[in-house]
Amino acid sequence: MKILCLNGPNLNRLGKREPEIYGYETLEHIEAQLQHVAKQFDSTVSMKQSNTEGQLIDWIYEAEDQGIDAIIFNPGAYTHTSIALRDCIAGIETPVVEVHISNVHKREAFRHHSYLAPVCVGQITGLGTFGYEAALRMFLQSN
Numbered sequence: 001m002k003i004l005c006l007n008g009p010n011l012n013r014l015g016k017r018e019p020e021i022y023g024y025e026t027l028e029h030i031e032a033q034l035q036h037v038a039k040q041f042d043s044t045v046s047m048k049q050s051n052t053e054g055q056l057i058d059w060i061y062e063a064e065d066q067g068i069d070a071i072i073f074n075p076g077a078y079t080h081t082s083i084a085l086r087d088c089i090a091g092i093e094t095p096v097v098e099v100h101i102s103n104v105h106k107r108e109a110f111r112h113h114s115y116l117a118p119v120c121v122g123q124i125t126g127l128g129t130f131g132y133e134a135a136l137r138m139f140l141q142s143n
């Protein structure tokens with residue numbers, strides 16, 4: 001399988017700020033772990049991060065057009081604001097899992113609502129960075 005792991009705004013600072021909420025692992029650590037797991041299933045994972053909504057939308061359509069099999073997506077704060085990302089995900093066949101490192105339901109009320117969860121396969125929240133691996137294994141094992 002070919003899998004895309006997409007990360008939204010501010011996640012480029014992961015491991016460098018607010019470790020009490022998001023831990024000490026960087027996106028590079030997560031990418032290495034995902035690639036290690038994917039390799040065991042003869043699969044590949046590519047990792048991308050953008051602070052821009054339109055760029056994330058363009059990458060999602062590009063993934064669909066390139067025949068990517070599944071998308072692991074941490075949309076960051078766009079989770080709680082973006083009808084544009086929801087419309088994009090609703091309009092593609094490629095399955096998307098929404099991942100959050102922190103448990104959004106334990107945090108501020110504005111993080112409790114996701115515009116994206118209803119158009120995703122599911123939502124993983126609060127498992128730390130392991131949430132990315134859990135999403136990956138779900139796709140790889142259901143293939």
Ligand code: CA2
Pocket residue numbers: 009010011013014015016017018022074075076077078079099100101102103104111
């Ligand atoms: O828990 C998650 O993964 C979130 O998607 C992270 C977003 C937040 O807006 C969502 O409600 C939940 C924030 C990403 C900020 O990332 C940082 C990481 C490290 C240091 C500073 C920011």
